[in-house]
Amino acid sequence: GDSVTQMEGPVTLSEEAFLTINCTYTATGYPSLFWYVQYPGEGLQLLLKATKADDKGSNKGFEATYRKETTSFHLEKGSVQVSDSAVYFCALRYSGGGADGLTFGKGTHLIIQP
Amino acid sequence: GAVVSQHPSWVICKSGTSVKIECRSLDFQATTMFWYRQFPKQSLMLMATSNEGSKATYEQGVEKDKFLINHASLTLSTLTVTSAHPEDSSFYICSATRQAYEQFFGPGTRLTVL
Numbered sequence: 001g002d003s004v005t006q007m008e009g010p011v012t013l014s015e016e017a018f019l020t021i022n023c024t025y026t027a028t029g030y031p032s033l034f035w036y037v038q039y040p041g042e043g044l045q046l047l048l049k050a051t052k053a054d055d056k057g058s059n060k061g062f063e064a065t066y067r068k069e070t071t072s073f074h075l076e077k078g079s080v081q082v083s084d085s086a087v088y089f090c091a092l093r094y095s096g097g098g099a100d101g102l103t104f105g106k107g108t109h110l111i112i113q114p
Numbered sequence: 115g116a117v118v119s120q121h122p123s124w125v126i127c128k129s130g131t132s133v134k135i136e137c138r139s140l141d142f143q144a145t146t147m148f149w150y151r152q153f154p155k156q157s158l159m160l161m162a163t164s165n166e167g168s169k170a171t172y173e174q175g176v177e178k179d180k181f182l183i184n185h186a187s188l189t190l191s192t193l194t195v196t197s198a199h200p201e202d203s204s205f206y207i208c209s210a211t212r213q214a215y216e217q218f219f220g221p222g223t224r225l226t227v228l
Contacts, residue, residue: 043220
């Protein structure tokens with residue numbers, strides 16, 4: 001079955017550091033890929049997405065590129081802020097139309113220290 | 115816009131009782147709602163997909179008689195955990211789709227069964 005694997009946390013960085021959170025997936029078809037962020041006490045929010053190979057999703061300084069050859073969708077940010085502290089989830093979904101549930105990774109807790 | 119609420123945010127109950135969790139789309143009509151379950155330090159696992167006015171579609175391994183889902187309107191879906199036991203203790207999260215693509219998540223409900 002489909003699965004998503006992301007790096008274990010917590011990941012602790014200093015403010016303005018470069019961030020990479022690795023995400024790889026296993027799927028039988030050609031899924032869409034997502035990164036969601038969950039701030040303390042809040043629901044998951046869509047951070048960015050990519051629907052086909054070589055697409056780059058970006059939002060709020062975060063980027064991720066859909067790499068079909070390596071089945072990866074790593075999340076990056078050039079300079080993190082304390083406000084980026086949250087749990088980040090990588091997810092996939094088949095974009096065959098209609099509303100299908102998401103398959104999530106375990107989440108990576110990111111802690112940014114001032 | 116696109117706000118999803120859940121009620122209650124947390125609940126503690128005795129073993130053998132039933133618990134109902136509500137999921138509401140506050141400012142849009144949701145064609146489809148999803149229910150997920152999250153164990154500590156684990157990923158969100160899709161439990162079921164529900165469309166307004168029709169029976170829910172359950173994922174493999176999810177007991178239909180244990181987790182009753184009712185999607186009576188375009189803004190409300192309920193999950194009832196029947197005859198709850200300690201192993202049902204978990205974090206339950208719903209999401210709703212306004213279009214066929216993006217899901218909007220509720221903040222989750224923490225269920226503890228004593």
